[in-house]
Amino acid sequence: MKQSLYHLCRLSLAGVFIYAGYLKGSDPVAFAGQVAAYQILPYAFNYLVAATLPFVELLCGVLLLLNQRVRPALLVLFGLNTVFMLALFSLVLRGLEVDCGCFQPAGEEGTGTSPQMALLRDAGLMLAILAAWVLRQQHAKEPLDG
Amino acid sequence: MSSLFLPSGRVMLEALVLVLVAASAGLSLNYSMVMKAFSGRNVVAVPQAATQRAALQFPMPVDYEELDQLLAAGHLLVDARDPNIYADSHLAGAISLPLAEVDQLLAEFSARVPHDKPLILYCNGFGCPDSFDLGVRLIAEGYLQVQVYEGGLPEWRDRGRQLESGVTP
Structure with missing residues (x-):
């Protein structure tokens, strides 16, 4: 039971982050525009984030999919997701209605996800990350369990 | 733990x-x-992106000559004038959405007419800005294909085309 829950969390996180990383990584300039819309980073750093972040997501997703180095990948995703949620929360506080830039970089106007919805979704991802982490740790403590 | x-x-x-x-x-x-x-x-070249967005927010004009073909293809005529004038006479098949009452009527209109329905707006011909302004509102509301028939009711009437009276069924 616990094991299937672990694999469920692991595989769904893998799917989400491979999808997100692939979409954003294939159009870094558009993604940089979305990062810039958050109005948090200075100009050029938006491009630095756009150049690197999708690949971190992609690598974490692939590791989760292959069930290799799961704990480091989960730790990185935990960190990323924390940053995402803080950034989204700052949008809500500042009343900025920009597309969250979570998945589709070149989305048509008006089809994006609102910061509130994105926060909710990230909270769900956070639960999956924490669940996978705890289950993986327990699993490591009982190696005879398979 | x-x-x-x-x-x-x-x-x-x-x-x-x-x-x-x-x-x-x-x-x-x-x-x-x-x-x-x-x-x-x-x-990124910023100005180009800005002009593209501007083009998307304004309705495009359509001539009398193109009208019949578009109407046959299922485009819907929308009358932007005062409802009383609409009741007197309007283009055959047109429905009424007066610009002056758009705030109150838009929700109902939006529920009745799907957003992918192509629309052709008109009012009292060249020099009447209502249909254009209504077009801007409808595009902002999410309508995907909005055009303005600039000749409007006068040109249609002068061409001897059919007019109807009464209110929208």
């Missing part, structure tokens, strides 16, 4: 390596974009 939550030093180190590997892969693949950005040059 806390050991379930806290990552070990080895896991943290591996996480760091993971980030460094992915980040350097991303950097080398997007090297020119990042270097451009840090040297202060524009990576």
Whole structure:
């Protein structure tokens, strides 16, 4: 039971982050525009984030999919997701209605996800990350369990 | 219990390596974009994107000559004039959405007419801005194909075409 829950969390996180990383990584300039819309980073750093972040997501997703180095990948995703949620929360506080830039970089106007919805979704991802982490740790403590 | 939550030093180190590997892969693949950005040059041509957005927000004009073909293809005529004048006479098949009452009527209109329905708006001909203004509102509301028949009711009437009276069924 616990094991299937672990694999469920692991595989769904893998799917989400491979999808997100692939979409954003294939159009870094558009993604940089979305990062810039958050109005948090200075100009050029938006491009630095756009150049690197999708690949971190992609690598974490692939590791989760292959069930290799799961704990480091989960730790990185935990960190990323924390940053995402803080950034989204700052949008809500500042009343900025920009597309969250979570998945589709070149989305048509008006089809994006609102910061509130994105926060909710990230909270769900956070639960999956924490669940996978705890289950993986327990699993490591009982190696005879398979 | 806390050991379930806290990552070990080895896991943290591996996480760091993971980030460094992915980040350097991303950097080398997007090297020119990042270097451009840090040297202060524009990576994206901004004016072009701005004009594209402007073109999307305004309705395009349609001539009398094109009208019949579009109506046959299922475009819907929308009368932007006062409802009393509409009741007196309007283009055959047109429905009424007066610009002056659009705030009150838009929700109902939006529920009745799907957003992918192509619309052709008109009012009292050349020099009447109502249909254009209504078009801007409808595009903002999410209508995807909005055009303005600038000749409006006068041109239609002068061409001897059919007019109807009464209110929208």
